[in-house]
Amino acid sequence: MKIAVLPGDGIGTEIVAEAVKVLKALGLSFEMESALVGGAAYEAHGHPLPEFTLKLAQAADAVLFGAVGDWKYDKLDRPLRPEQAILGLRKHLGLFANFRPAICYEQLVGASSLKPELVAGLDILIIRELTGDIYFGQPRGRRTAVDGHFPGAEEAFDTMRYSRPEIERIARVAFEAARKRSKKVTSVDKANVLETFQFWKDVVTEVGKEYPDVALDHMYVDNAAMQLVKAPKKFDVVVTGNMFGDILSDEASMLTGSIGMLPSASLNDKKQGLYEPSHGSAPDIAGKGVANPLATILSAAMMLRFSLNQEEAAARIETAVQKVLAQGLRTPDIYSEGTTQVGTAQMGDAVVKALG
Numbered sequence: 001m002k003i004a005v006l007p008g009d010g011i012g013t014e015i016v017a018e019a020v021k022v023l024k025a026l027g028l029s030f031e032m033e034s035a036l037v038g039g040a041a042y043e044a045h046g047h048p049l050p051e052f053t054l055k056l057a058q059a060a061d062a063v064l065f066g067a068v069g070d071w072k073y074d075k076l077d078r079p080l081r082p083e084q085a086i087l088g089l090r091k092h093l094g095l096f097a098n099f100r101p102a103i104c105y106e107q108l109v110g111a112s113s114l115k116p117e118l119v120a121g122l123d124i125l126i127i128r129e130l131t132g133d134i135y136f137g138q139p140r141g142r143r144t145a146v147d148g149h150f151p152g153a154e155e156a157f158d159t160m161r162y163s164r165p166e167i168e169r170i171a172r173v174a175f176e177a178a179r180k181r182s183k184k185v186t187s188v189d190k191a192n193v194l195e196t197f198q199f200w201k202d203v204v205t206e207v208g209k210e211y212p213d214v215a216l217d218h219m220y221v222d223n224a225a226m227q228l229v230k231a232p233k234k235f236d237v238v239v240t241g242n243m244f245g246d247i248l249s250d251e252a253s254m255l256t257g258s259i260g261m262l263p264s265a266s267l268n269d270k271k272q273g274l275y276e277p278s279h280g281s282a283p284d285i286a287g288k289g290v291a292n293p294l295a296t297i298l299s300a301a302m303m304l305r306f307s308l309n310q311e312e313a314a315a316r317i318e319t320a321v322q323k324v325l326a327q328g329l330r331t332p333d334i335y336s337e338g339t340t341q342v343g344t345a346q347m348g349d350a351v352v353k354a355l356g
């Protein structure tokens with residue numbers, strides 16, 4: 001089992017160190033190899049996704065990823081910005097299906113942004129399409145009246161597009177996932193305005209006919225953003241495009257207590273996957289040892305389940321995380337009165353101890 005470990009920037013290095021600690025404590029034989037990615041790779045090699053890093057990821061069964069980015073790179077040309085590394089990995093590895101489960105653990109009901117009764121028992125699965133949409137559509141760029149370059153641009157544009165096969169395959173992923181859950185899919189779109197998402201809705205509806213045992217409903221993204229905070233338990237599997245999924249999953253993270261609790265799995269059609277927390281490099285708290293490593297540790301559990309066929313080990317990690325929460329240990333983002341505040345490394349150590 002070969003794991004490429006790509007910590008990246010900011011808190012990426014801190015939280016991945018804790019996930020690696022937990023993986024090592026399982027007593028399984030992994031081959032783990034690390035490489036620079038994002039801003040760290042740009043500093044060392046002049047590119048956010050160097051050839052070596054990409055090859056390492058391509059050759060691995062799974063990638064454990066931290067986060068990339070920092071405000072100090074804002075002025076770089078877009079292809080050199082750290083965020084291009086994660087977009088490049090998704091594209092090169094064909095990681096089209098992004099699972100972002102928003103689960104409110106019973107111990108964190110009080111840490112949620114919503115009233116306890118709205119989130120107790122909450123378990124939503126957001127399935128975000130990850131290699132299409134306005135993120136990758138062509139053409140994109142800037143036009144100027146003068147020479148085609150910034151500064152002096154007159155306008156900038158991106159293209160939102162989805163092809164039928166792209167929508168069909170993510171819809172199937174969602175219907176299959178729903179079959180193993182409460183058999184309900186909500187497809188989120190903006191079909192009232194956008195041609196791309198009218199097409200999305202039509203294709204998801206067609207695919208839905210292959211799954212008569214799964215209930216399908218459709219919701220506009222603005223309403224979905226509202227319903228997520230009004231009555232989140234109405235949702236089970238949510239399937240949506242790349243950009244809407246990016247936004248809705250950050251919103252959903254706060255129902256679980258913190259963005260530091262939301263793991264993710266990005267899969268291709270070969271079960272190869274990239275596993276990362278849904279959050280970013282958090283430059284505002286980087287280097288302080290206070291970041292919550294649980295989203296990354298829970299992402300490692302998803303990696304064991306989806307790409308490495310280690311269901312038992314995955315469940316061990318998830319149980320250990322619930323145990324440390326039950327012990328009252330909290331990083332600052334999920335802290336509440338009566339609990340014990342700990343730092344990133346202490347939280348990782350506690351999970352290792354709770355593995356038993």
Ligand SMILES: NC(=O)c1ccc[n+]([C@@H]2O[C@H](COP(=O)([O-])OP(=O)(O)OC[C@H]3O[C@@H](n4cnc5c(N)ncnc54)[C@H](O)[C@@H]3O)[C@@H](O)[C@H]2O)c1
Nearest residue numbers: 067068069070083086260279280281282284285291292333
């Ligand atoms: N997949 C990725 O690598 C990824 C994802 C999102 C953002 N980014 C990048 O990260 C940089 C910062 O972006 P941002 O500030 O908009 O989003 P962010 O997710 O990094 O941070 C948003 C807020 O959440 C907090 N936060 C995030 N993770 C946390 C954790 N584990 N524990 C405690 N608090 C946590 C941060 O302190 C911050 O206040 C940008 O360069 C952005 O492009 C990268």
Ligand SMILES: CC(C)[C@H](C(=O)O)[C@@H](O)C(=O)O
Nearest residue numbers: 069083086087246278279280
């Ligand atoms: C960093 C950025 C490219 C990325 C995205 O928009 O997909 C991030 O926000 C995420 O959610 O993984």
Ligand SMILES: [Mg+2]
Nearest residue numbers: 246247250278
């Ligand atoms: Mg995001």
